[in-house]
Amino acid sequence: MAHLLRLDSSARPDGSVSRAITGAFADAWSSVAGTSVTWRNLHNDSVPHLPHADLHCAPPLRPTGATISHRVEEFQLELVGELIGADVLLVGAPLYNYTLPSTLKAWLDHVHVLGMTAPFLELDTQPLAGRPAIVVSARGATYDDDAGPADHARPVLDAVLGGAMGMELTYIGADATLADLVPAMAPLKERAESERAAALATAAELGERLAREAVAAEGAAARGDGTS
Numbered sequence: 541m542a543h544l545l546r547l548d549s550s551a552r553p554d555g556s557v558s559r560a561i562t563g564a565f566a567d568a569w570s571s572v573a574g575t576s577v578t579w580r581n582l583h584n585d586s587v588p589h590l591p592h593a594d595l596h597c598a599p600p601l602r603p604t605g606a607t608i609s610h611r612v613e614e615f616q617l618e619l620v621g622e623l624i625g626a627d628v629l630l631v632g633a634p635l636y637n638y639t640l641p642s643t644l645k646a647w648l649d650h651v652h653v654l655g656m657t658a659p660f661l662e663l664d665t666q667p668l669a670g671r672p673a674i675v676v677s678a679r680g681a682t683y684d685d686d687a688g689p690a691d692h693a694r695p696v697l698d699a700v701l702g703g704a705m706g707m708e709l710t711y712i713g714a715d716a717t718l719a720d721l722v723p724a725m726a727p728l729k730e731r732a733e734s735e736r737a738a739a740l741a742t743a744a745e746l747g748e749r750l751a752r753e754a755v756a757a758e759g760a761a762a763r764g765d766g767t768s
Protein backbone atom coordinates (compact mmCIF):
# COMPACT_ATOMS: atom_id res chain seq x y z
CA MET A 541 0.00 0.00 0.00
CA ALA A 542 1.17 3.54 -0.75
CA HIS A 543 0.79 5.26 2.59
CA LEU A 544 -0.04 8.85 3.60
CA LEU A 545 0.51 10.29 7.09
CA ARG A 546 -1.92 13.19 7.58
CA LEU A 547 -1.52 15.55 10.55
CA ASP A 548 -3.92 18.34 11.48
CA SER A 549 -3.36 20.89 14.22
CA SER A 550 -6.15 23.47 13.92
CA ALA A 551 -7.98 24.28 17.16
CA ARG A 552 -11.17 25.16 15.23
CA PRO A 553 -13.83 22.47 15.64
CA ASP A 554 -15.59 23.73 12.49
CA GLY A 555 -14.56 25.84 9.55
CA SER A 556 -10.82 25.14 9.68
CA VAL A 557 -9.21 26.25 6.43
CA SER A 558 -6.09 24.09 6.84
CA ARG A 559 -8.18 21.00 7.62
CA ALA A 560 -10.39 21.58 4.57
CA ILE A 561 -7.25 21.67 2.40
CA THR A 562 -5.57 18.63 3.99
CA GLY A 563 -8.96 16.91 3.58
CA ALA A 564 -9.02 17.66 -0.15
CA PHE A 565 -5.52 16.21 -0.48
CA ALA A 566 -6.35 13.10 1.57
CA ASP A 567 -9.61 12.46 -0.32
CA ALA A 568 -7.78 12.63 -3.63
CA TRP A 569 -5.05 10.33 -2.29
CA SER A 570 -7.64 7.82 -1.10
CA SER A 571 -9.41 7.84 -4.47
CA VAL A 572 -6.40 6.01 -5.96
CA ALA A 573 -6.48 2.21 -5.57
CA GLY A 574 -3.69 0.72 -3.48
CA THR A 575 -3.40 3.60 -0.98
CA SER A 576 -3.95 3.97 2.76
CA VAL A 577 -3.93 6.85 5.28
CA THR A 578 -3.02 7.35 8.93
CA TRP A 579 -4.73 10.48 10.25
CA ARG A 580 -3.64 12.18 13.46
CA ASN A 581 -5.64 15.15 14.67
CA LEU A 582 -3.00 16.62 16.97
CA HIS A 583 -5.47 19.05 18.50
CA ASN A 584 -8.09 16.51 19.55
CA ASP A 585 -5.61 13.78 20.36
CA SER A 586 -2.51 15.69 21.33
CA VAL A 587 1.02 14.46 21.74
CA PRO A 588 2.43 15.51 25.15
CA HIS A 589 5.36 17.85 25.48
CA LEU A 590 8.62 15.95 25.04
CA PRO A 591 8.94 14.38 28.50
CA HIS A 592 12.75 14.12 28.59
CA ALA A 593 15.47 16.05 26.74
CA ASP A 594 17.47 12.88 26.04
CA LEU A 595 14.71 11.77 23.65
CA HIS A 596 16.16 14.29 21.18
CA CYS A 597 19.03 11.82 20.61
CA ALA A 598 19.06 8.21 19.42
CA PRO A 599 19.95 5.76 22.24
CA PRO A 600 23.67 5.42 21.29
CA LEU A 601 24.10 9.21 21.53
CA ARG A 602 22.45 9.60 24.92
CA PRO A 603 24.52 10.42 27.98
CA THR A 604 25.36 7.34 30.00
CA GLY A 605 23.01 6.85 32.88
CA ALA A 606 20.07 8.43 31.05
CA THR A 607 16.87 6.95 32.40
CA ILE A 608 13.86 7.16 30.15
CA SER A 609 10.76 5.14 30.81
CA HIS A 610 10.00 2.31 28.44
CA ARG A 611 6.47 3.67 27.84
CA VAL A 612 7.77 7.10 26.81
CA GLU A 613 10.37 5.63 24.47
CA GLU A 614 7.82 3.27 22.91
CA PHE A 615 5.52 6.19 22.17
CA GLN A 616 8.32 8.14 20.50
CA LEU A 617 9.21 5.11 18.39
CA GLU A 618 5.55 4.73 17.42
CA LEU A 619 5.48 8.33 16.11
CA VAL A 620 8.84 7.95 14.32
CA GLY A 621 7.69 4.62 12.85
CA GLU A 622 4.49 6.22 11.57
CA LEU A 623 6.51 8.94 9.84
CA ILE A 624 9.11 6.61 8.34
CA GLY A 625 6.35 4.25 7.21
CA ALA A 626 4.64 6.97 5.16
CA ASP A 627 5.43 7.59 1.49
CA VAL A 628 4.13 11.14 1.87
CA LEU A 629 3.71 13.42 4.89
CA LEU A 630 0.82 15.93 4.87
CA VAL A 631 0.88 18.60 7.59
CA GLY A 632 -1.90 21.06 8.39
CA ALA A 633 -0.11 24.03 9.92
CA PRO A 634 -2.25 27.04 10.86
CA LEU A 635 -0.21 30.07 11.87
CA TYR A 636 -0.55 30.69 15.61
CA ASN A 637 1.24 33.66 17.15
CA TYR A 638 3.52 33.82 14.13
CA THR A 639 4.64 30.22 14.54
CA LEU A 640 3.47 26.58 14.70
CA PRO A 641 0.58 25.47 16.91
CA SER A 642 2.14 23.99 20.06
CA THR A 643 0.48 20.65 19.28
CA LEU A 644 2.40 20.39 16.03
CA LYS A 645 5.61 21.51 17.72
CA ALA A 646 5.22 18.72 20.31
CA TRP A 647 4.93 16.17 17.48
CA LEU A 648 8.00 17.67 15.77
CA ASP A 649 9.98 17.49 19.04
CA HIS A 650 9.22 13.75 19.22
CA VAL A 651 10.16 12.85 15.64
CA HIS A 652 13.26 15.01 15.09
CA VAL A 653 15.75 12.64 16.68
CA LEU A 654 19.49 13.12 16.15
CA GLY A 655 21.09 9.92 14.89
CA MET A 656 17.68 8.44 14.04
CA THR A 657 15.70 10.72 11.70
CA ALA A 658 18.53 13.24 11.21
CA PRO A 659 22.26 12.65 10.81
CA PHE A 660 24.48 13.46 13.77
CA LEU A 661 28.17 12.71 14.39
CA GLU A 662 28.91 9.08 13.54
CA LEU A 663 25.23 8.21 13.06
CA ASP A 664 24.85 9.41 9.49
CA THR A 665 21.22 8.41 9.06
CA GLN A 666 18.52 10.25 7.14
CA PRO A 667 15.76 7.71 6.35
CA LEU A 668 13.31 10.35 5.10
CA ALA A 669 15.68 11.96 2.58
CA GLY A 670 13.87 12.88 -0.63
CA ARG A 671 10.42 11.98 0.72
CA PRO A 672 7.64 14.51 -0.05
CA ALA A 673 6.25 16.62 2.80
CA ILE A 674 3.25 18.77 1.90
CA VAL A 675 2.68 21.62 4.33
CA VAL A 676 -0.72 23.30 4.31
CA SER A 677 -0.47 26.72 5.88
CA ALA A 678 -3.49 28.86 6.81
CA ARG A 679 -2.78 32.39 7.96
CA GLY A 680 -5.31 34.87 9.28
CA ALA A 681 -3.45 37.89 7.93
CA THR A 682 -1.26 38.48 4.86
CA TYR A 683 2.52 38.32 4.73
CA ASP A 684 3.36 40.15 1.50
CA ASP A 685 5.11 43.04 3.22
CA ASP A 686 8.70 42.34 4.33
CA ALA A 687 8.46 45.23 6.80
CA GLY A 688 5.51 43.64 8.65
CA PRO A 689 5.45 40.72 11.10
CA ALA A 690 7.06 37.53 9.80
CA ASP A 691 5.85 33.93 9.56
CA HIS A 692 8.20 31.98 11.87
CA ALA A 693 6.55 28.62 11.20
CA ARG A 694 8.00 28.10 7.74
CA PRO A 695 11.65 28.58 8.74
CA VAL A 696 11.21 25.94 11.48
CA LEU A 697 9.56 23.44 9.13
CA ASP A 698 12.16 24.16 6.43
CA ALA A 699 15.01 23.61 8.90
CA VAL A 700 13.66 20.47 10.58
CA LEU A 701 11.69 18.58 7.92
CA GLY A 702 13.73 19.91 5.01
CA GLY A 703 17.25 20.61 6.33
CA ALA A 704 17.70 18.04 9.08
CA MET A 705 15.50 15.24 7.77
CA GLY A 706 16.07 15.92 4.07
CA MET A 707 12.39 15.85 3.06
CA GLU A 708 11.21 17.65 -0.09
CA LEU A 709 8.80 20.36 1.09
CA THR A 710 5.91 21.80 -0.88
CA TYR A 711 3.75 24.55 0.62
CA ILE A 712 0.08 25.01 -0.16
CA GLY A 713 -1.37 28.05 1.50
CA ALA A 714 -4.30 30.33 2.02
CA ASP A 715 -3.91 33.78 3.55
CA ALA A 716 -6.29 36.43 4.91
CA THR A 717 -8.50 33.69 6.36
CA LEU A 718 -9.80 36.13 9.00
CA ALA A 719 -11.30 38.41 6.33
CA ASP A 720 -14.77 36.98 6.96
CA LEU A 721 -14.60 37.68 10.67
CA VAL A 722 -12.69 40.95 11.00
CA PRO A 723 -14.56 43.97 9.58
CA ALA A 724 -11.33 45.88 8.90
CA MET A 725 -10.23 43.04 6.61
CA ALA A 726 -13.36 43.11 4.45
CA PRO A 727 -11.43 44.38 1.37
CA LEU A 728 -9.43 41.12 1.48
CA LYS A 729 -12.47 38.82 1.28
CA GLU A 730 -12.20 38.23 -2.46
CA ARG A 731 -8.50 37.45 -2.23
CA ALA A 732 -9.09 35.08 0.69
CA GLU A 733 -11.77 33.20 -1.23
CA SER A 734 -9.68 32.86 -4.36
CA GLU A 735 -6.57 31.71 -2.46
CA ARG A 736 -8.63 29.14 -0.61
CA ALA A 737 -10.22 27.83 -3.83
CA ALA A 738 -6.81 27.63 -5.51
CA ALA A 739 -5.31 25.80 -2.53
CA LEU A 740 -8.16 23.26 -2.50
CA ALA A 741 -7.68 22.60 -6.22
CA THR A 742 -3.89 22.31 -5.88
CA ALA A 743 -4.25 19.93 -2.93
CA ALA A 744 -6.64 17.67 -4.83
CA GLU A 745 -4.40 17.59 -7.92
CA LEU A 746 -1.24 16.95 -5.88
CA GLY A 747 -2.90 14.31 -3.69
CA GLU A 748 -3.94 12.25 -6.67
CA ARG A 749 -0.64 12.70 -8.52
CA LEU A 750 1.55 11.76 -5.55
CA ALA A 751 -0.68 8.75 -4.80
CA ARG A 752 -0.33 7.50 -8.38
CA GLU A 753 3.44 8.00 -8.25
CA ALA A 754 3.73 6.20 -4.90
CA VAL A 755 1.61 3.26 -6.11
CA ALA A 756 3.69 3.02 -9.30
CA ALA A 757 6.96 3.15 -7.32
CA GLU A 758 5.72 0.37 -5.06
CA GLY A 759 4.79 -1.74 -8.07
CA ALA A 760 8.22 -1.21 -9.60
CA ALA A 761 9.96 -2.05 -6.33
CA ALA A 762 7.87 -5.23 -5.98
CA ARG A 763 8.87 -6.28 -9.51
CA GLY A 764 12.47 -5.30 -8.73
CA ASP A 765 12.85 -3.81 -12.20
CA GLY A 766 13.04 -0.10 -11.38
CA THR A 767 10.37 0.71 -13.96
CA SER A 768 6.84 1.86 -13.35
Ligand SMILES: Cc1cc2nc3c(=O)[nH]c(=O)nc-3n(C[C@H](O)[C@H](O)[C@H](O)COP(=O)(O)O)c2cc1C
Nearest residue numbers: 550556557558634635636637638678679680681717
Ligand atom coordinates in the same frame (compact mmCIF):
# COMPACT_ATOMS: atom_id res chain seq x y z
C1 LIG B 1 -4.17 31.16 18.93
C2 LIG B 1 -4.21 31.80 17.56
C3 LIG B 1 -3.16 32.60 17.17
C4 LIG B 1 -3.17 33.16 15.88
N1 LIG B 1 -2.10 33.88 15.48
C5 LIG B 1 -2.05 34.37 14.22
C6 LIG B 1 -0.89 35.04 13.74
O1 LIG B 1 0.10 35.21 14.45
N2 LIG B 1 -0.91 35.48 12.48
C7 LIG B 1 -1.96 35.29 11.64
O2 LIG B 1 -1.88 35.71 10.47
N3 LIG B 1 -3.08 34.65 12.05
C8 LIG B 1 -3.13 34.16 13.32
N4 LIG B 1 -4.24 33.48 13.75
C9 LIG B 1 -5.33 33.22 12.78
C10 LIG B 1 -5.15 31.86 12.11
O3 LIG B 1 -3.89 31.73 11.49
C11 LIG B 1 -6.24 31.65 11.07
O4 LIG B 1 -7.51 31.69 11.70
C12 LIG B 1 -6.08 30.36 10.29
O5 LIG B 1 -7.12 30.26 9.34
C13 LIG B 1 -6.09 29.17 11.23
O6 LIG B 1 -6.13 27.95 10.51
P1 LIG B 1 -7.47 27.09 10.49
O7 LIG B 1 -8.48 27.87 9.71
O8 LIG B 1 -7.08 25.82 9.84
O9 LIG B 1 -7.91 26.89 11.91
C14 LIG B 1 -4.27 32.93 15.01
C15 LIG B 1 -5.33 32.12 15.45
C16 LIG B 1 -5.31 31.57 16.71
C17 LIG B 1 -6.45 30.67 17.13
